Amino acid sequence: MRKALKFVCALLSLLIALLVVSCIRTFLLTVSRSAAPTPCHRNESQGYITSEDAWPRFKKALQFRTVSNAPHVYNRKDLQEFVTFLLQSYPQVFQSPHVRRDIINEYSLLISVSGKNRSLTPYLLAAHLDVVPVVQEEWTHDGFGAEEEDDGSMVYARGAIDDKSNVIAQLEALSFLISKGIQPQRGFFLAFGHDEEVGGHDGAARIAEELWKRGIHDLDFVLDEGLTVLKDLFQGLPNNIAGIGVTEKGSLHLNLSVHSEGGHSSMPPKQTSIGILSAALAKLEANQHDIIFDEMTHNFVESISLDMPFPLNVVTSNLWLFKPLVARALAKGVSESMVRTTTAVTMFQGGLKPNVIPPTAWAVINHRIHPKQTIAEIIDRNRAVVNDKRVTITPLPGSYNAHPVSPHHPKKDRPYRLIRDTLLQIYPNVVTAPLPLVANTDTKHYLSFSKHVFRHNPIVLDVKTELHRIHGRDERLSKANLESAINFYYHLMMNADSDEHPDKSHSHSSEL
Ligand SMILES: CCCCCCCC/C=C\CCCCCCCC(=O)N[C@@H](Cc1ccccc1)C(=O)O
């Protein structure tokens, strides 16, 4: 008994000592923290663009039903009309002697802006024209009506966030640049694919082919849709987090199927194919893939730790002691998608009639694969968890592993610094963070052109009230967000020329 008491006292003393050390370490880190780097407010005289003129164009763009349903299955009529609308809405852009526009594979749009300094490697801004379908009965607004809130501050429509806001914002920024008589030093492309939501095989893939054919084999950087400025990601965090996607998770669509004897439902087996499959799916949902707390996550947590309120600042700034605790906390809520391979049962079919034993049942699971895992690992573990020979697990085509991580040292890596600095110009009080994008983009088609590939959508989204609208119901965007996005792209176009971001990678870019 005495020994046990001594052990408990020793343990308690150790715990108290560790806590004291952690608090002292946090205090020292806080007082010694160098002032946040002053955002490089580049060329403040660059000007500011309001969204007054853009807003009606954006609303019109949202009304085109450019829905993609499956690879090669999309609304060709509305895509064609949307592209025609864009070409007619920005006459200054398309009449400029420095701009070339090409329709690629009938519905995608490649806009080439030639730079004065042909020795500078061009960059590429990507967005996409298509949207996912609308389940209208779930919406409180017409999914393609572009209806506004009473005060005109918000518009509701599919594509408001993903991704027509970026199509319009990039064109508005270019239009403003041209209206000021500016020809950029560094050339660039605006690449608008028309089937991103079904893999980009007909759109971005064909734009990439066109660039390659033209002899454009290098891009200074690629920026596509992605993480946003996240509001209230964690309770108590005073600043918004501007995630910059320096990689993106892999995507694996798995088909699970069960085939069994049919027959009359009055003489049923112990389990029908639907029951067998349901049990397998329930096991996979109950046994999530492991939490992975990698270096990027570690750096991210440390980068926000000293801004967290007590005691979270102590816990998150002492990962040497509290890493297991923080890892478990991150595995809750939306941040779970950053620390593990996610499992989403997205499709289920089975059964013919109420009185017929179903001979077949199938389901589709979408895994978004953590950058530290592979497709093979995920399939092997799934098979072990299901552990039922009656269930056939087959990977569907179009799956891919996570992307390479783009260089993202804010001092050494100019393209990352350019995007970070431009974000800080628009959102001076955010914490920028290199993170994995939890979803996927058309960047998969541009990886061979540059190692500097980023995924960021320059809008502020409240994690609780807005994220679920992406691919969900009542998608919407505020006028303020559209305005910020336009100014982000405009400043990016200007900053890409800035001497603060000297390009040491001179290469002779071919004709744009
Ligand atoms: C601590 C950080 C936590 C991070 C939380 C996550 C925050 C997420 C914020 C924004 C996510 C926006 C995603 C926008 C890009 C997605 C575009 C898209 O929908 N792409 C499709 C592509 C695809 C994939 C597979 C088959 C067909 C198409 C997708 O990802 O589904």
Ligand SMILES: [Zn+2]
């Ligand atoms: Zn998208």
Ligand SMILES: [Zn+2]
């Ligand atoms: Zn999408």
